[in-house]
Amino acid sequence: MKYVSTRGQAPALNFEQVLLTGLAADGGLYVPETLPTFTREEIAAMAELDYPQLAYRVIAPFVGDCIPAADLQGIIEQTYAEFRHNAVAPLTQIAANQWVLELFHGPTLAFKDFALQLLGRLLDYVLERKHQKVVIMGATSGDTGSAAIEGCKRCSNIDIFILHPHTRVSDVQRRQMTTVVGDNIHNLAVRGNFDDCQAMVKASFGDRGFLPADRSLVAVNSINWARIMAQIVYYFYAAVALGSPAREVAFSVPTGNFGDIFAGYLARQMGLPVARLIIATNRNDVLHRVMTTGTYGRQELSHTLSPSMDITVSSNFERLLFDLYGRDGQAISGLMRDFEKGDIHFSAAAMEQARQLFSSRRVSDEETCRQIASTWAQCEYLLDPHSAIGVRAALDAGLAPEVPVVTLATAHAAKFPQAIAQAGLEQAVHLPLHLADLFEREERFEVLDNDLAAVQAFMAANINA
Numbered sequence: 001m002k003y004v005s006t007r008g009q010a011p012a013l014n015f016e017q018v019l020l021t022g023l024a025a026d027g028g029l030y031v032p033e034t035l036p037t038f039t040r041e042e043i044a045a046m047a048e049l050d051y052p053q054l055a056y057r058v059i060a061p062f063v064g065d066c067i068p069a070a071d072l073q074g075i076i077e078q079t080y081a082e083f084r085h086n087a088v089a090p091l092t093q094i095a096a097n098q099w100v101l102e103l104f105h106g107p108t109l110a111f112k113d114f115a116l117q118l119l120g121r122l123l124d125y126v127l128e129r130k131h132q133k134v135v136i137m138g139a140t141s142g143d144t145g146s147a148a149i150e151g152c153k154r155c156s157n158i159d160i161f162i163l164h165p166h167t168r169v170s171d172v173q174r175r176q177m178t179t180v181v182g183d184n185i186h187n188l189a190v191r192g193n194f195d196d197c198q199a200m201v202k203a204s205f206g207d208r209g210f211l212p213a214d215r216s217l218v219a220v221n222s223i224n225w226a227r228i229m230a231q232i233v234y235y236f237y238a239a240v241a242l243g244s245p246a247r248e249v250a251f252s253v254p255t256g257n258f259g260d261i262f263a264g265y266l267a268r269q270m271g272l273p274v275a276r277l278i279i280a281t282n283r284n285d286v287l288h289r290v291m292t293t294g295t296y297g298r299q300e301l302s303h304t305l306s307p308s309m310d311i312t313v314s315s316n317f318e319r320l321l322f323d324l325y326g327r328d329g330q331a332i333s334g335l336m337r338d339f340e341k342g343d344i345h346f347s348a349a350a351m352e353q354a355r356q357l358f359s360s361r362r363v364s365d366e367e368t369c370r371q372i373a374s375t376w377a378q379c380e381y382l383l384d385p386h387s388a389i390g391v392r393a394a395l396d397a398g399l400a401p402e403v404p405v406v407t408l409a410t411a412h413a414a415k416f417p418q419a420i421a422q423a424g425l426e427q428a429v430h431l432p433l434h435l436a437d438l439f440e441r442e443e444r445f446e447v448l449d450n451d452l453a454a455v456q457a458f459m460a461a462n463i464n465a
């Protein structure tokens with residue numbers, strides 16, 4: 001399997017190379033040159049597989065001959081054995097033909113564990129084999145940081161530096177990062193906001209001169225292809241459980257960077273009968289505006305009750321655009337250059353194609369709280385604020401009543417107690433047992449000024465030999 005850049009100018013890579021890369025050299029994102037596809041019979045046969053078996057079936061063609069089959073199987077089995085539910089991604093019904101796919105049974109209680117637990121193990125395997133060490137640098141507004149740290153904590157070949165905005169992540173989110181102890185784990189609290197952290201990561205990928213010559217820099221945000229790949233699996237798992245391929249299924253996806261829902265798009269391209277993909281956003285509605293107006297533009301960041309979706313630019317949208325523009329790297333390169341200067345407008349043909357599969361809904365904080373409260377009132381099921389946005393969008397999607405709609409529940413409610421309290425349900429929320437003592441554990445993090453040179457100097461001084 002070969003991977004190509006969405007901007008058409010970077011060299012094609014194999015899976016191992018793409019795993020160890022961030023952005024492509026031309027500024028684009030890597031995507032498979034061709035997608036594997038499954039026949040109806042092959043999809044029907046998935047019904048008898050458990051989660052790790054199904055994951056292997058979906059993931060193996062993307063890895064190609066980079067990892068021997070038995071080793072890849074072992075890595076996948078270990079990854080999902082860490083999850084605290086035997087079904088790994090259980091489905092719960094909350095209304096007639098409305099389902100919730102629970103993606104929060106991993107170690108850090110958000111769906112990001114599905115990809116980052118696997119990514120950590122894949123990196124460890126590949127680095128061990130190559131006798132290579134790397135540095136991971138990432139910025140987080142909350143969920144990515146803890147999932148990346150949990151995923152990489154056992155890897156002696158990785159030093160991981162996670163930047164979070166000092167005093168601006170929730171206590172639960174911060175403690176999930178800072179209480180994981182290890183010489184290779186470095187939590188940096190930057191006196192700035194998330195965008196400042198993100199800008200420092202970007203600048204560091206642009207100029208890696210501060211690192212020792214033998215260390216490359218690896219990305220853990222969703223520009224890393226392996227994250228998208230791991231997320232394709234649960235679309236198959238849920239649809240097959242609900243009767244696919246005989247039955248079409250729709251998905252509603254709480255969306256920020258467009259990584260999770262892009263995996264659903266790929267599942268459909270691989271043969272899964274997906275009736276519709278619903279982009280559910282909060283007040284940061286760049287994607288809802290694209291879907292309704294065809295214009296992609298920046299706006300001010302709003303802080304909402306669903307902070308993991310508080311972003312102004314959805315980087316993975318570029319991967320969809322690449323397909324909508326007939327895989328023309330030059331066209332994408334031109335569009336993205338124009339986006340540096342201001343709003344961009346997509347062609348009518350591209351938008352028409354997108355609207356055949358995708359629809360969108362923006363949900364306010366007030367509606368989010370109302371949905372949490374009403375789902376609780378109807379079936380005593382507690383949604384986290386991100387999942388509540390997905391459910392609201394699913395209920396309003398206007399799909400035929402016989403089409404099952406699956407909302408991806410992207411986080412556990414206990415991660416966002418503030419939103420749950422605003423919905424009036426403080427009493428209903430508890431941290432799962434494995435985190436019950438989170439507030440007693442010792443924290444370790446370094447507070448640094450919002451200054452690139454200071455951050456890079458700290459990193460250079462703290463990389464393990």
Ligand SMILES: *Cc1c(COP(=O)(O)O)cnc(C)c1O
Pocket residue numbers: 110111112143144222254255256257258259260261308309386410411
């Ligand atoms: C990251 C995250 C999202 C957004 O996912 P994208 O892949 O960025 O669209 C939604 N909900 C939660 C809880 C998250 O952590």
